[in-house]
Amino acid sequence: MREQLRTLRLAAWLGWQLETNWASPWLFAIYMVIKPVTGSLMLVCMFYAARYATGGKVPAEFLPYLYVSNACFGLVGTVTFGLSYAVITDRERYRMLKYVFLSPAHFQTYFAGRGLARVAEGTVGAVLNIAVGLLLFSDMRQALGTTGIDWLWLAVFLAVGVVMLWAAGMILAGACLNLSRNGMFLSEGISGVVYLLSGVVFPIGVLPVWVQWVGLSLPTTYWLEGMRRALMGPVPDSAPILRGPLATWSNPELALTLLLTTAALVAFALWFWRWNERRAWRLGKLEENAGV
Amino acid sequence: MSEPPVHAVRLFFAAALARSYARVAWLFRSRTWMVQETVLPVLGVCAFAYSYRAMAAPPEYTGLVVLGASMTTFWLNVLWGMGAALYWERDSGNLELFVMSPAPMMGVLTGMALGGMTTTLVRATVIAVAGVLMFDVPIQPTSWTLLGLVFFLTLAALYGLGMMFASVFLRWGREAWHLVNLLQEPVYLLTGTNFPVGAIFPKAVAAAATLIPLTAGLDAMRQVLFRTPGIFDVWLEVALLAVLSVVFFVCARWLLARLERRAAEEGKLTVRWQ
Numbered sequence: 001m002r003e004q005l006r007t008l009r010l011a012a013w014l015g016w017q018l019e020t021n022w023a024s025p026w027l028f029a030i031y032m033v034i035k036p037v038t039g040s041l042m043l044v045c046m047f048y049a050a051r052y053a054t055g056g057k058v059p060a061e062f063l064p065y066l067y068v069s070n071a072c073f074g075l076v077g078t079v080t081f082g083l084s085y086a087v088i089t090d091r092e093r094y095r096m097l098k099y100v101f102l103s104p105a106h107f108q109t110y111f112a113g114r115g116l117a118r119v120a121e122g123t124v125g126a127v128l129n130i131a132v133g134l135l136l137f138s139d140m141r142q143a144l145g146t147t148g149i150d151w152l153w154l155a156v157f158l159a160v161g162v163v164m165l166w167a168a169g170m171i172l173a174g175a176c177l178n179l180s181r182n183g184m185f186l187s188e189g190i191s192g193v194v195y196l197l198s199g200v201v202f203p204i205g206v207l208p209v210w211v212q213w214v215g216l217s218l219p220t221t222y223w224l225e226g227m228r229r230a231l232m233g234p235v236p237d238s239a240p241i242l243r244g245p246l247a248t249w250s251n252p253e254l255a256l257t258l259l260l261t262t263a264a265l266v267a268f269a270l271w272f273w274r275w276n277e278r279r280a281w282r283l284g285k286l287e288e289n290a291g292v
Numbered sequence: 293m294s295e296p297p298v299h300a301v302r303l304f305f306a307a308a309l310a311r312s313y314a315r316v317a318w319l320f321r322s323r324t325w326m327v328q329e330t331v332l333p334v335l336g337v338c339a340f341a342y343s344y345r346a347m348a349a350p351p352e353y354t355g356l357v358v359l360g361a362s363m364t365t366f367w368l369n370v371l372w373g374m375g376a377a378l379y380w381e382r383d384s385g386n387l388e389l390f391v392m393s394p395a396p397m398m399g400v401l402t403g404m405a406l407g408g409m410t411t412t413l414v415r416a417t418v419i420a421v422a423g424v425l426m427f428d429v430p431i432q433p434t435s436w437t438l439l440g441l442v443f444f445l446t447l448a449a450l451y452g453l454g455m456m457f458a459s460v461f462l463r464w465g466r467e468a469w470h471l472v473n474l475l476q477e478p479v480y481l482l483t484g485t486n487f488p489v490g491a492i493f494p495k496a497v498a499a500a501a502t503l504i505p506l507t508a509g510l511d512a513m514r515q516v517l518f519r520t521p522g523i524f525d526v527w528l529e530v531a532l533l534a535v536l537s538v539v540f541f542v543c544a545r546w547l548l549a550r551l552e553r554r555a556a557e558e559g560k561l562t563v564r565w566q
Contacts, residue, residue: 022470031474039477042486046340049487050347058347066343093383189328192336201339202346241346 007105011113012120015086019121032121036074036129040067043201044137061239064133064143064232069200071129072227075122076165076220077191082118083111083169084187087176091286098287108273111173115166130231147233153251157226160255164219164262167269174269174276178285194220203244212245219261222246226254300396307399308406315373315407319414330418334426337361337419340486341427351430352518353487358423359513360485362416366409366450367479367506371472373408374401374454379461379468391556397548401458405451431517438526439516445533446509452540453505459548462555483507488514490523498523505540508532 020028043066051058091097101107133140172187179186197215199207204215215221225246235242246254280286319326340357381387390400423429433439461468483489483506489498490511502508502523512529515522522529 031470035474035477038481042477042481043343045481045484045487045492046343047347049492050344050349050353052491053349053353054347058349062347185328185332189332189336192332192339196335196339196342201343206342206346 003104004106004109007109008113008116011105011110012116013113015082015114015117016120018089019082019117032125033128033132036071036125037132039074040070040129040133043067043070059239059241060139061143061236061242063137063139065203065228065235065239065242066201067133067137067140068130068143068228068231069224071126071133072224073195073198073200073220074126074129075119075161076168076194078122078125079115079118079165080169080172080191081187082121083115083166084172084176086111086114087173092289095287095289101281101286107277108170111170112166115169118169119162119165143232150230150233150251153226153255154230156255157223157230157258160258160262161223161227164223164258164265167262167265168220170269170273171265174273177276177280178283180285180288194218197221198224199244200224203242204246205244216245217261219258219265222254222258222261225249226251226258229254303394304396304399304402307395308403310395311400311403312405312407312410313403315404316410319411326414330415333361333365333415334419334422337423338426341423351428352520354427355424355429355431355518356488356514356520357486358420358427358429359517360480360510361423362420363446363506363510363513364480364485365412365416365419366447367483368476369408369412370450370454371457371475373412374404374451375457375461375475376468376472377404378458382462391552397552398455398545401455401544401548404458405454408454409447409451432519433517434519435516438530439513442509442512442516442526442530442533445530445537446505446513448537449505449509449533449540452537452544455544456540456547459544459551463551479504479506483510485510488520490521495523502529502532503536505533505536508536 022028023031044063047058047063047066087097090100100110130140130144134144172190175186195201197207197211198204198218198220199215204212204221207215225244229251235247249257337357340361341354344353344357378387381390390397424431461471480486482501483504484492484501485506488511489501489507493501498507502511507523508529511522511524512526512533514520515526515529524532
């Protein structure tokens with residue numbers, strides 16, 4: 001256990017160094033703010049464009065819904081993409097994957113550590129993103145200030161969410177162990193699909209019914225709903241457009257469903273990783289270099 | 293060593309053709325990648341289209357999203373396929389071979405651009421056609437010829453900019469990857485990938501943003517396709533794109549010569565994994 005914790009700590013440190021030490025701390029801080037904030041500002045511009053085009057008929061509550069969802073979803077992209085990209089950079093770029101595999105460090109724990117570094121990076125990005133939103137938009141201040149942040153539920157959803165993101169990242173990283181060329185784009189593509197099906201920038205009630213069911217089978221849908229509620233409270237009656245199929249669910253119901261779907265995801269991730277690790281070792285994929 | 297003019301021109305085209313062949317051949321040799329590169333982005337586009345639908349925005353707004361997503365593929369190709377290309381070639385050990393060979397580097401870059409354009413055109417077409425069909429986007433172009441001209445000039449300016457990036461990024465190490473990453477979301481915002489820039493940004497900001505070819509190109513294409521009001525008149529944007537194409541190409545040529553020399557002096561042409 002101590003050995004694994006040491007691997008976890010050192011891998012997280014290595015991951016953090018790889019992500020951050022290419023620039024001075026100030027430059028890196030600017031990078032951390034600009035990327036997520038401009039992504040959110042694009043959604044804000046879409047909101048104002050639609051409001052302008054409809055003569056102000058879009059409810060003001062739509063803006064914090066978009067903004068908070070997108071800021072939280074940044075974590076999904078950062079962790080899942082980060083983990084799969086760690087496989088690719090270690091194998092293709094630094095050519096260290098085979099040495100990590102040969103070393104006494106537990107291979108899976110090493111990637112869990114790399115994932116932790118991405119969680120830290122994603123959390124800082126999401127917090128900064130929401131802080132900028134609060135600073136710039138009164139609708140955001142109103143949405144987060146009316147009911148106040150429910151810190152207890154926020155902690156619950158964040159804790160389960162981190163495990164869910166790690167599991168999702170391990171599934172993609174496991175697949176990347178056996179994908180020589182396509183791995184880099186797999187997580188980006190999957191991230192786009194989850195962005196659609198989890199209703200990040202619109203309530204999933206807008207989707208065709210059968211697509212809603214696909215969305216409701218994803219833990220990210222429950223996680224985002226939980227995070228929105230913990231930060232902004234339930235959807236107000238003045239914005240019925242934002243009420244999706246989960247609007248009538250209580251927080252414990254949401255948390256329990258998130259927990260169950262996450263448990264299923266973790267079980268699958270553990271099996272899938274082992275299967276991929278064994279296959280990659282057998283086929284010599286751990287040292288295969290595709291020049292990407 | 294300098295080549296006689298006729299030989300130099302032949303060498304330029306041979307290098308461009310050889311480099312573009314590698315990119316086009318990829319289309320046929322990596323079909324799974326192609327599926328991944330077309331089907332998955334289409335699903336991503338749907339999110340923004342549904343967002344506008346949820347806000348009950350007019351149907352042409354969905355058209356803006358589809359057009360934006362389609363043209364964004366070229367921007368991504370310019371960044372990753374052109375900007376970061378020489379940096380990646382250095383990592384894989386090809387750059388020193390390119391530099392040592394008699395083939396001119398501008399020919400190599402032109403080949404990268406032509407090959408990249410061809411493969412990206414397939415992706416962009418799939419996204420555009422799928423988006424238009426799935427969301428029933430109303431298209432009423434004022435002129436197909438004008439649309440073609442704007443599209444061609446946008447690509448010329450974009451890939452000229454990509455050639456400039458390629459030489460600039462050659463100077464960098466690990467920063468190049470992060471810089472390319474950083475040039476995505478802020479550019480999507482400035483160019484109005486999913487919304488009409490002219491209606492949201494102050495006039496001065498919108499005008500400044502047209503210096504990015506994607507802004508002027510998208511704005512002009514929207515005016516032609518959806519008859520929406522733009523930042524400037526379409527013909528003014530056409531002229532701007534033509535000027536940007538020439539300026540970027542000339543700057544790329546100058547920068548490439550200068551930075552290639554500087555990278556050689558600093559021993560960065562063969563440095564890897566930094």
